[in-house]
Amino acid sequence: MIPFNFIYYRPDSLQEAADIYSTLQSKGQKAVYFAGGSEIITMCRTGSIQPKAVIDIKNIPECGLLSLYNQKLQIGSVCTLNQISESKLFPLMRLACGRIADHTNQCRITLGGNLCGSIIYRETSLPLLLADAEITLYGPEGERTVPLRSVFYQCMQLKPGEMIVQVQIPVWALSARHYHIKKTANEKIDYPLVSVAAICKDSKLRLAFSGICSYPFRSEQMESALNQQTKSFEERVKQAAELLPEPVYADAEGSGEYRLFVFKNTLRQLLEDWDNGKI
Amino acid sequence: MVKYEGKVVIALQVNGEAHEVAVRPSDLLLDVLREQLGLTAAKPGCLNGDCGACTIMLDGWPVKSCLMLAVEAEGHVVLTVEGLNGTAPIQKAFVDADAFQCGYCTSGFLMVCHALKTQNPLMPKENIIEEWLQSNLCRCTGYQEIRRAVRLMYEST
Numbered sequence: 001m002i003p004f005n006f007i008y009y010r011p012d013s014l015q016e017a018a019d020i021y022s023t024l025q026s027k028g029q030k031a032v033y034f035a036g037g038s039e040i041i042t043m044c045r046t047g048s049i050q051p052k053a054v055i056d057i058k059n060i061p062e063c064g065l066l067s068l069y070n071q072k073l074q075i076g077s078v079c080t081l082n083q084i085s086e087s088k089l090f091p092l093m094r095l096a097c098g099r100i101a102d103h104t105n106q107c108r109i110t111l112g113g114n115l116c117g118s119i120i121y122r123e124t125s126l127p128l129l130l131a132d133a134e135i136t137l138y139g140p141e142g143e144r145t146v147p148l149r150s151v152f153y154q155c156m157q158l159k160p161g162e163m164i165v166q167v168q169i170p171v172w173a174l175s176a177r178h179y180h181i182k183k184t185a186n187e188k189i190d191y192p193l194v195s196v197a198a199i200c201k202d203s204k205l206r207l208a209f210s211g212i213c214s215y216p217f218r219s220e221q222m223e224s225a226l227n228q229q230t231k232s233f234e235e236r237v238k239q240a241a242e243l244l245p246e247p248v249y250a251d252a253e254g255s256g257e258y259r260l261f262v263f264k265n266t267l268r269q270l271l272e273d274w275d276n277g278k279i
Numbered sequence: 280m281v282k283y284e285g286k287v288v289i290a291l292q293v294n295g296e297a298h299e300v301a302v303r304p305s306d307l308l309l310d311v312l313r314e315q316l317g318l319t320a321a322k323p324g325c326l327n328g329d330c331g332a333c334t335i336m337l338d339g340w341p342v343k344s345c346l347m348l349a350v351e352a353e354g355h356v357v358l359t360v361e362g363l364n365g366t367a368p369i370q371k372a373f374v375d376a377d378a379f380q381c382g383y384c385t386s387g388f389l390m391v392c393h394a395l396k397t398q399n400p401l402m403p404k405e406n407i408i409e410e411w412l413q414s415n416l417c418r419c420t421g422y423q424e425i426r427r428a429v430r431l432m433y434e435s436t
Contacts, residue, residue: 001310008304008350010281038328038346044305045326054304056351059281082340104341104391104414105328189413 002044007053014062014138014165017055021161022140024053033057033163035078035110038101039117062136062165063112071171072134077112077164081124084111090169092199093127095180100124102189112164116156119191120249122216123182125152126197126208129218131173136165154215176200179270179279183211183262185253193254194263198270198279205274212263214249226271233275237267281353289353293318294362302349309333309344312359320360320386324416331415334387335359341394341414358393360386368432369393376428380419387415392429402433 011017017033024031029052034040037056043049057063058078065076066087073089081097085106088094100123101109114124128135128148135152136145139162148167151157156164177200184190192211199206204227210216225239241264248263250256273279283289283304291298293316300315309326312318312335321344324332328346335344336358363370369392372378379385395403395411408429417425 001307002305004305005285005303006305008281008283008348010350012280016280037348037351041307041346041348042327058351098410101328102331102414103411104331104334104343105346107337107340107342108346 002041003047004044004050006044006051008056009053010056010059012059014060014143014163017057017060017163018138018140018161020053020055025161029053031055033112035063036080036108036113038105038109039113039119043118057112057163060165063163065166068171072168073171073174074166074168075111076166077115078110081106081109081111081114090127090131090174092130092173092176092178092180092197093124093169095178096123096127096195096197099180099182099192099195111167115152115164116158120214120216121191121195121210122155123192123195123210125216126180126195126210126218127173127178127199128152128167128169129208129216130197130199130206131169131176133170133173134168136168137162138165139163149218154217172201173199177279179273181266181270183266191253193259194266196266196270198274200279205270207270209263212248212259213244213246217245219243219245226267233268233271236271237264240267281350283350287350289350291316291349291352291357292355293357294359300349304348304350306349307345308335308347308349308352308357311349312344312357318359318361321390322383322386324383324387329416330384331387331391332384334390334415336390336394336397339394339397341391341411343414358390360389363389363393367393368436369396369428372428372431372435373425376424376431378421378424378428380417380421384415384417384419388412388417388425391415392425392432395429396432396436402430 031053032051034054034056063076063078065074085094085097133148135148179198182195183193195210208218221243222240248256322332324330326345333344
Protein backbone atom coordinates (compact mmCIF):
# COMPACT_ATOMS: atom_id res chain seq x y z
CA MET A 1 0.00 0.00 0.00
CA ILE A 2 1.13 3.52 -0.75
CA PRO A 3 0.66 5.38 2.53
CA PHE A 4 -0.30 8.76 1.10
CA ASN A 5 -2.55 10.24 -1.56
CA PHE A 6 -1.65 11.79 -4.85
CA ILE A 7 -3.57 13.21 -7.75
CA TYR A 8 -3.63 11.03 -10.86
CA TYR A 9 -3.66 12.64 -14.28
CA ARG A 10 -3.96 10.77 -17.57
CA PRO A 11 -3.50 13.36 -20.32
CA ASP A 12 -4.26 12.65 -23.97
CA SER A 13 -1.57 14.86 -25.48
CA LEU A 14 1.98 16.04 -24.89
CA GLN A 15 0.77 19.60 -24.47
CA GLU A 16 -1.70 18.58 -21.77
CA ALA A 17 0.98 16.64 -19.92
CA ALA A 18 3.45 19.52 -19.98
CA ASP A 19 0.75 22.01 -18.96
CA ILE A 20 -0.21 19.89 -15.95
CA TYR A 21 3.42 19.69 -14.93
CA SER A 22 3.96 23.44 -15.31
CA THR A 23 0.78 24.30 -13.39
CA LEU A 24 1.73 22.06 -10.49
CA GLN A 25 5.31 23.31 -10.50
CA SER A 26 4.12 26.93 -10.35
CA LYS A 27 2.22 26.00 -7.18
CA GLY A 28 5.30 24.40 -5.72
CA GLN A 29 3.80 20.92 -6.05
CA LYS A 30 5.97 18.01 -7.12
CA ALA A 31 4.73 15.95 -10.04
CA VAL A 32 6.30 12.95 -11.74
CA TYR A 33 5.72 11.56 -15.20
CA PHE A 34 4.52 8.00 -14.91
CA ALA A 35 4.70 5.19 -17.49
CA GLY A 36 5.14 1.60 -16.30
CA GLY A 37 5.34 2.86 -12.74
CA SER A 38 7.43 0.00 -11.32
CA GLU A 39 10.04 2.25 -9.77
CA ILE A 40 7.72 5.11 -8.85
CA ILE A 41 5.28 2.79 -7.06
CA THR A 42 8.11 1.11 -5.18
CA MET A 43 9.62 4.43 -4.16
CA CYS A 44 6.23 5.77 -3.07
CA ARG A 45 5.56 2.64 -1.04
CA THR A 46 8.88 2.90 0.76
CA GLY A 47 8.58 6.67 1.25
CA SER A 48 11.58 7.58 -0.91
CA ILE A 49 9.44 10.00 -2.86
CA GLN A 50 6.10 11.61 -2.10
CA PRO A 51 4.80 13.32 -5.22
CA LYS A 52 1.71 15.49 -5.11
CA ALA A 53 0.69 14.16 -8.50
CA VAL A 54 1.54 11.51 -11.04
CA ILE A 55 1.07 12.21 -14.74
CA ASP A 56 0.41 8.94 -16.55
CA ILE A 57 1.61 9.42 -20.13
CA LYS A 58 0.50 6.03 -21.47
CA ASN A 59 -2.48 7.55 -23.26
CA ILE A 60 -0.39 9.92 -25.38
CA PRO A 61 -0.25 8.49 -28.92
CA GLU A 62 3.28 9.71 -29.76
CA CYS A 63 4.66 7.97 -26.69
CA GLY A 64 3.28 4.59 -27.73
CA LEU A 65 4.60 4.34 -31.28
CA LEU A 66 6.61 1.29 -32.27
CA SER A 67 7.10 1.29 -36.02
CA LEU A 68 9.40 1.91 -38.93
CA TYR A 69 9.06 5.35 -40.44
CA ASN A 70 11.27 7.29 -42.82
CA GLN A 71 14.23 4.90 -42.57
CA LYS A 72 14.11 4.94 -38.79
CA LEU A 73 12.62 2.77 -36.10
CA GLN A 74 10.52 4.81 -33.72
CA ILE A 75 10.11 3.46 -30.21
CA GLY A 76 7.80 5.38 -27.93
CA SER A 77 8.77 5.98 -24.35
CA VAL A 78 5.85 4.00 -22.93
CA CYS A 79 6.55 0.90 -25.01
CA THR A 80 7.28 -1.92 -22.63
CA LEU A 81 10.46 -3.93 -22.84
CA ASN A 82 8.29 -6.90 -23.75
CA GLN A 83 6.61 -5.03 -26.61
CA ILE A 84 10.03 -4.05 -27.95
CA SER A 85 11.26 -7.64 -27.70
CA GLU A 86 8.14 -9.13 -29.24
CA SER A 87 8.30 -6.71 -32.17
CA LYS A 88 11.64 -8.32 -33.16
CA LEU A 89 12.52 -5.09 -34.99
CA PHE A 90 15.85 -4.31 -33.29
CA PRO A 91 17.71 -7.53 -32.43
CA LEU A 92 20.35 -5.95 -30.18
CA MET A 93 17.72 -4.06 -28.21
CA ARG A 94 15.73 -7.28 -27.95
CA LEU A 95 18.68 -8.96 -26.26
CA ALA A 96 19.18 -6.05 -23.88
CA CYS A 97 15.47 -5.85 -22.97
CA GLY A 98 15.34 -9.60 -22.40
CA ARG A 99 17.92 -9.34 -19.62
CA ILE A 100 16.38 -6.50 -17.64
CA ALA A 101 14.41 -7.71 -14.61
CA ASP A 102 12.19 -10.75 -15.21
CA HIS A 103 9.76 -11.50 -18.01
CA THR A 104 6.63 -10.44 -16.14
CA ASN A 105 8.21 -7.16 -15.12
CA GLN A 106 9.31 -6.67 -18.71
CA CYS A 107 5.59 -6.50 -19.49
CA ARG A 108 5.41 -3.30 -17.39
CA ILE A 109 8.83 -1.67 -17.46
CA THR A 110 9.00 0.88 -20.24
CA LEU A 111 11.83 2.21 -22.36
CA GLY A 112 11.38 5.70 -20.89
CA GLY A 113 11.28 4.35 -17.36
CA ASN A 114 14.47 2.39 -17.83
CA LEU A 115 16.32 5.36 -19.31
CA CYS A 116 15.10 7.77 -16.62
CA GLY A 117 15.13 5.42 -13.64
CA SER A 118 17.21 5.90 -10.55
CA ILE A 119 18.72 2.41 -10.77
CA ILE A 120 22.15 3.04 -12.21
CA TYR A 121 22.34 0.37 -14.92
CA ARG A 122 19.85 1.76 -17.52
CA GLU A 123 20.73 -1.04 -19.89
CA THR A 124 18.42 0.03 -22.72
CA SER A 125 20.76 2.96 -23.25
CA LEU A 126 23.51 0.68 -24.58
CA PRO A 127 21.95 -0.30 -27.94
CA LEU A 128 20.68 3.23 -28.41
CA LEU A 129 24.08 4.83 -27.83
CA LEU A 130 25.70 2.36 -30.22
CA ALA A 131 23.14 2.99 -32.94
CA ASP A 132 23.49 6.79 -32.87
CA ALA A 133 19.84 7.02 -31.85
CA GLU A 134 18.05 10.31 -31.66
CA ILE A 135 15.60 11.15 -28.94
CA THR A 136 12.55 13.37 -28.97
CA LEU A 137 11.78 15.23 -25.76
CA TYR A 138 8.82 17.37 -24.85
CA GLY A 139 8.45 19.87 -22.07
CA PRO A 140 7.15 23.29 -21.14
CA GLU A 141 9.54 24.84 -23.69
CA GLY A 142 8.22 22.62 -26.47
CA GLU A 143 9.63 19.71 -28.45
CA ARG A 144 13.22 18.98 -29.42
CA THR A 145 14.86 16.07 -31.20
CA VAL A 146 18.55 15.62 -30.47
CA PRO A 147 21.19 12.87 -30.54
CA LEU A 148 20.71 10.70 -27.48
CA ARG A 149 24.36 11.06 -26.54
CA SER A 150 23.90 14.83 -26.19
CA VAL A 151 21.34 14.35 -23.40
CA PHE A 152 22.42 11.02 -21.95
CA TYR A 153 25.55 11.44 -19.92
CA GLN A 154 25.54 8.96 -17.04
CA CYS A 155 21.77 9.44 -16.94
CA MET A 156 19.12 11.40 -18.81
CA GLN A 157 19.84 15.13 -18.62
CA LEU A 158 16.31 16.47 -18.91
CA LYS A 159 15.18 20.03 -18.43
CA PRO A 160 12.57 20.60 -15.71
CA GLY A 161 9.24 19.24 -16.86
CA GLU A 162 10.64 17.43 -19.87
CA MET A 163 9.59 13.89 -20.76
CA ILE A 164 10.85 11.39 -23.31
CA VAL A 165 8.47 11.05 -26.23
CA GLN A 166 10.32 8.50 -28.33
CA VAL A 167 13.67 7.42 -29.70
CA GLN A 168 14.55 7.00 -33.38
CA ILE A 169 17.02 4.36 -34.48
CA PRO A 170 18.55 4.42 -37.99
CA VAL A 171 17.75 1.30 -39.99
CA TRP A 172 21.39 0.24 -40.45
CA ALA A 173 21.46 -0.69 -36.78
CA LEU A 174 18.49 -3.03 -37.10
CA SER A 175 20.38 -5.48 -39.29
CA ALA A 176 23.95 -4.90 -38.11
CA ARG A 177 26.01 -7.69 -36.60
CA HIS A 178 25.76 -7.40 -32.87
CA TYR A 179 26.66 -8.91 -29.54
CA HIS A 180 25.21 -8.68 -26.06
CA ILE A 181 26.28 -10.33 -22.87
CA LYS A 182 25.31 -9.73 -19.28
CA LYS A 183 27.27 -11.24 -16.44
CA THR A 184 25.63 -11.47 -13.03
CA ALA A 185 27.04 -12.61 -9.71
CA ASN A 186 24.52 -15.33 -8.93
CA GLU A 187 21.08 -15.52 -10.47
CA LYS A 188 20.37 -14.94 -14.14
CA ILE A 189 17.87 -12.26 -13.15
CA ASP A 190 19.93 -9.72 -11.31
CA TYR A 191 21.72 -6.44 -11.74
CA PRO A 192 24.82 -6.76 -13.90
CA LEU A 193 28.36 -7.17 -12.78
CA VAL A 194 29.06 -6.26 -16.35
CA SER A 195 26.84 -5.81 -19.40
CA VAL A 196 28.48 -5.40 -22.76
CA ALA A 197 26.69 -4.50 -25.96
CA ALA A 198 28.49 -4.31 -29.28
CA ILE A 199 27.47 -3.55 -32.82
CA CYS A 200 29.42 -3.59 -36.07
CA LYS A 201 29.54 -0.40 -38.12
CA ASP A 202 31.91 0.08 -41.07
CA SER A 203 33.81 -3.09 -40.11
CA LYS A 204 34.57 -1.68 -36.66
CA LEU A 205 33.16 -2.71 -33.32
CA ARG A 206 31.29 -0.16 -31.26
CA LEU A 207 30.94 -1.01 -27.60
CA ALA A 208 28.87 0.21 -24.67
CA PHE A 209 28.96 -0.93 -21.08
CA SER A 210 26.91 -1.05 -17.91
CA GLY A 211 27.83 -2.32 -14.48
CA ILE A 212 31.57 -1.81 -14.74
CA CYS A 213 31.26 1.85 -13.71
CA SER A 214 28.59 3.69 -11.77
CA TYR A 215 26.80 4.63 -14.98
CA PRO A 216 26.33 3.18 -18.48
CA PHE A 217 28.46 4.60 -21.26
CA ARG A 218 29.86 4.20 -24.74
CA SER A 219 33.56 5.00 -25.07
CA GLU A 220 35.06 5.73 -28.46
CA GLN A 221 38.54 5.69 -26.89
CA MET A 222 37.97 2.16 -25.66
CA GLU A 223 36.56 1.21 -29.05
CA SER A 224 39.73 2.45 -30.72
CA ALA A 225 41.82 0.36 -28.38
CA LEU A 226 39.76 -2.75 -28.94
CA ASN A 227 39.72 -2.35 -32.72
CA GLN A 228 43.54 -2.38 -33.06
CA GLN A 229 43.80 -5.47 -35.21
CA THR A 230 47.60 -5.54 -35.08
CA LYS A 231 47.71 -6.03 -31.32
CA SER A 232 46.96 -9.16 -29.33
CA PHE A 233 43.66 -9.65 -27.54
CA GLU A 234 45.42 -9.24 -24.18
CA GLU A 235 47.03 -5.96 -25.17
CA ARG A 236 43.78 -4.56 -26.51
CA VAL A 237 41.78 -5.58 -23.44
CA LYS A 238 44.42 -4.23 -21.08
CA GLN A 239 44.52 -0.91 -22.89
CA ALA A 240 40.71 -0.66 -22.95
CA ALA A 241 40.50 -1.35 -19.22
CA GLU A 242 42.97 1.47 -18.58
CA LEU A 243 40.64 3.81 -20.45
CA LEU A 244 37.61 3.23 -18.22
CA PRO A 245 36.13 6.66 -17.46
CA GLU A 246 36.14 6.21 -13.70
CA PRO A 247 37.23 3.66 -11.09
CA VAL A 248 35.50 0.31 -11.35
CA TYR A 249 32.17 0.14 -9.55
CA ALA A 250 32.02 -1.95 -6.40
CA ASP A 251 29.09 -3.05 -4.28
CA ALA A 252 27.75 -6.11 -2.49
CA GLU A 253 27.27 -7.88 -5.84
CA GLY A 254 30.93 -7.70 -6.68
CA SER A 255 34.12 -5.98 -5.66
CA GLY A 256 35.87 -3.71 -8.08
CA GLU A 257 38.64 -6.26 -8.53
CA TYR A 258 36.15 -9.01 -9.35
CA ARG A 259 34.17 -6.84 -11.73
CA LEU A 260 37.37 -5.93 -13.56
CA PHE A 261 38.31 -9.60 -13.80
CA VAL A 262 34.91 -10.42 -15.30
CA PHE A 263 35.06 -7.38 -17.56
CA LYS A 264 38.42 -8.34 -19.04
CA ASN A 265 37.41 -11.93 -19.59
CA THR A 266 34.16 -10.84 -21.22
CA LEU A 267 35.97 -8.47 -23.57
CA ARG A 268 38.51 -11.10 -24.47
CA GLN A 269 35.72 -13.57 -25.28
CA LEU A 270 34.02 -10.93 -27.37
CA LEU A 271 37.18 -10.24 -29.36
CA GLU A 272 37.73 -13.95 -29.93
CA ASP A 273 34.17 -14.40 -31.15
CA TRP A 274 34.55 -11.36 -33.36
CA ASP A 275 37.80 -12.69 -34.77
CA ASN A 276 36.27 -16.12 -35.38
CA GLY A 277 33.30 -14.65 -37.18
CA LYS A 278 30.85 -15.73 -34.49
CA ILE A 279 29.42 -12.24 -34.18
CA MET B 280 -8.00 13.93 -19.97
CA VAL B 281 -8.60 11.96 -16.80
CA LYS B 282 -8.01 13.52 -13.40
CA TYR B 283 -8.61 11.63 -10.17
CA GLU B 284 -8.22 13.24 -6.80
CA GLY B 285 -9.35 11.88 -3.45
CA LYS B 286 -11.71 8.93 -3.39
CA VAL B 287 -13.12 8.20 -6.84
CA VAL B 288 -15.28 5.53 -8.40
CA ILE B 289 -13.74 3.70 -11.33
CA ALA B 290 -14.97 0.89 -13.56
CA LEU B 291 -12.93 -2.29 -13.75
CA GLN B 292 -13.40 -5.32 -15.96
CA VAL B 293 -12.35 -8.32 -13.87
CA ASN B 294 -12.89 -11.96 -14.73
CA GLY B 295 -15.45 -11.07 -17.37
CA GLU B 296 -17.55 -8.93 -15.05
CA ALA B 297 -17.89 -5.17 -14.82
CA HIS B 298 -17.25 -3.74 -11.37
CA GLU B 299 -17.38 -0.28 -9.89
CA VAL B 300 -14.98 0.33 -7.06
CA ALA B 301 -14.17 3.35 -4.91
CA VAL B 302 -10.42 3.85 -4.81
CA ARG B 303 -7.74 6.39 -4.03
CA PRO B 304 -5.50 7.07 -7.04
CA SER B 305 -2.59 5.65 -5.06
CA ASP B 306 -4.33 2.34 -4.32
CA LEU B 307 -2.57 -0.69 -5.75
CA LEU B 308 -4.48 -3.04 -8.00
CA LEU B 309 -3.52 -5.94 -5.72
CA ASP B 310 -5.17 -4.30 -2.71
CA VAL B 311 -8.31 -3.36 -4.63
CA LEU B 312 -8.72 -6.88 -5.99
CA ARG B 313 -8.34 -8.40 -2.55
CA GLU B 314 -10.05 -5.90 -0.29
CA GLN B 315 -12.79 -4.45 -2.46
CA LEU B 316 -13.64 -7.30 -4.78
CA GLY B 317 -12.81 -10.14 -2.41
CA LEU B 318 -10.60 -11.77 -5.01
CA THR B 319 -7.89 -13.09 -2.72
CA ALA B 320 -6.11 -15.45 -5.11
CA ALA B 321 -3.49 -12.81 -5.95
CA LYS B 322 -1.26 -12.84 -2.89
CA PRO B 323 0.79 -10.10 -1.25
CA GLY B 324 4.34 -11.38 -1.05
CA CYS B 325 7.36 -9.16 -1.41
CA LEU B 326 5.25 -6.19 -2.61
CA ASN B 327 8.31 -5.27 -4.59
CA GLY B 328 7.75 -7.03 -7.91
CA ASP B 329 10.20 -9.80 -7.15
CA CYS B 330 8.24 -12.85 -6.00
CA GLY B 331 5.33 -12.97 -8.45
CA ALA B 332 2.74 -14.14 -5.89
CA CYS B 333 0.46 -11.27 -6.94
CA THR B 334 0.60 -12.04 -10.67
CA ILE B 335 -2.60 -11.47 -12.61
CA MET B 336 -3.24 -11.18 -16.33
CA LEU B 337 -3.84 -7.83 -17.98
CA ASP B 338 -5.00 -7.97 -21.59
CA GLY B 339 -3.54 -11.46 -21.87
CA TRP B 340 -0.10 -10.69 -20.42
CA PRO B 341 1.21 -11.40 -16.92
CA VAL B 342 1.50 -8.42 -14.61
CA LYS B 343 2.51 -8.11 -10.97
CA SER B 344 -0.46 -6.39 -9.39
CA CYS B 345 1.62 -5.00 -6.52
CA LEU B 346 3.34 -2.75 -9.05
CA MET B 347 0.25 -1.36 -10.71
CA LEU B 348 -2.22 1.29 -9.65
CA ALA B 349 -5.87 0.26 -9.73
CA VAL B 350 -6.71 3.37 -11.77
CA GLU B 351 -4.34 2.16 -14.48
CA ALA B 352 -6.49 -0.92 -14.99
CA GLU B 353 -9.41 1.12 -16.30
CA GLY B 354 -10.22 0.09 -19.85
CA HIS B 355 -8.22 -3.11 -19.61
CA VAL B 356 -9.20 -6.74 -19.10
CA VAL B 357 -8.09 -8.19 -15.76
CA LEU B 358 -8.02 -11.91 -15.12
CA THR B 359 -7.28 -13.55 -11.77
CA VAL B 360 -7.22 -17.19 -10.73
CA GLU B 361 -10.88 -16.91 -9.73
CA GLY B 362 -11.62 -16.17 -13.39
CA LEU B 363 -10.10 -19.47 -14.46
CA ASN B 364 -13.09 -21.14 -12.77
CA GLY B 365 -11.11 -24.27 -12.00
CA THR B 366 -11.27 -25.28 -15.64
CA ALA B 367 -8.02 -24.00 -17.09
CA PRO B 368 -5.69 -26.78 -18.25
CA ILE B 369 -2.90 -25.45 -16.06
CA GLN B 370 -5.01 -25.96 -12.93
CA LYS B 371 -5.49 -29.68 -13.63
CA ALA B 372 -1.85 -29.95 -14.63
CA PHE B 373 -0.74 -28.50 -11.29
CA VAL B 374 -2.79 -31.14 -9.47
CA ASP B 375 -1.55 -33.96 -11.67
CA ALA B 376 2.09 -32.87 -11.32
CA ASP B 377 1.89 -32.19 -7.55
CA ALA B 378 3.18 -28.74 -8.43
CA PHE B 379 2.60 -27.10 -5.05
CA GLN B 380 3.45 -27.58 -1.44
CA CYS B 381 2.42 -24.68 0.81
CA GLY B 382 0.49 -23.15 -2.09
CA TYR B 383 1.23 -19.51 -1.44
CA CYS B 384 2.98 -18.99 -4.75
CA THR B 385 0.53 -21.16 -6.69
CA SER B 386 -1.87 -18.42 -7.81
CA GLY B 387 0.95 -16.42 -9.30
CA PHE B 388 2.44 -19.41 -11.06
CA LEU B 389 -0.98 -20.41 -12.42
CA MET B 390 -1.44 -16.98 -13.94
CA VAL B 391 2.01 -16.78 -15.46
CA CYS B 392 1.57 -20.28 -16.93
CA HIS B 393 -1.91 -19.45 -18.22
CA ALA B 394 -0.51 -16.31 -19.84
CA LEU B 395 2.29 -18.36 -21.38
CA LYS B 396 -0.30 -20.65 -22.96
CA THR B 397 -2.39 -17.70 -24.08
CA GLN B 398 0.54 -16.08 -25.85
CA ASN B 399 2.12 -19.35 -27.04
CA PRO B 400 -0.68 -21.78 -27.88
CA LEU B 401 1.84 -24.39 -29.03
CA MET B 402 4.57 -25.75 -26.73
CA PRO B 403 7.38 -23.19 -26.77
CA LYS B 404 11.06 -24.04 -26.46
CA GLU B 405 12.38 -24.86 -22.99
CA ASN B 406 14.26 -21.59 -22.76
CA ILE B 407 11.03 -19.65 -23.28
CA ILE B 408 9.25 -21.65 -20.57
CA GLU B 409 12.19 -21.04 -18.25
CA GLU B 410 12.22 -17.35 -19.03
CA TRP B 411 8.55 -16.97 -18.11
CA LEU B 412 8.76 -19.11 -14.97
CA GLN B 413 11.76 -17.17 -13.69
CA SER B 414 9.39 -14.31 -12.90
CA ASN B 415 8.03 -16.21 -9.90
CA LEU B 416 9.53 -17.62 -6.74
CA CYS B 417 8.52 -20.78 -4.89
CA ARG B 418 10.13 -20.90 -1.45
CA CYS B 419 9.17 -24.57 -1.13
CA THR B 420 11.37 -24.97 -4.23
CA GLY B 421 8.83 -26.93 -6.23
CA TYR B 422 10.30 -25.79 -9.50
CA GLN B 423 10.72 -29.18 -11.16
CA GLU B 424 7.10 -30.09 -10.54
CA ILE B 425 5.96 -26.72 -11.84
CA ARG B 426 8.02 -27.25 -15.01
CA ARG B 427 6.39 -30.65 -15.37
CA ALA B 428 2.95 -29.08 -14.95
CA VAL B 429 3.66 -26.70 -17.82
CA ARG B 430 4.58 -29.60 -20.08
CA LEU B 431 1.47 -31.50 -18.98
CA MET B 432 -0.64 -28.43 -19.76
CA TYR B 433 0.65 -28.39 -23.32
CA GLU B 434 0.45 -32.14 -23.79
CA SER B 435 -3.15 -32.27 -22.59
CA THR B 436 -4.48 -29.61 -24.96
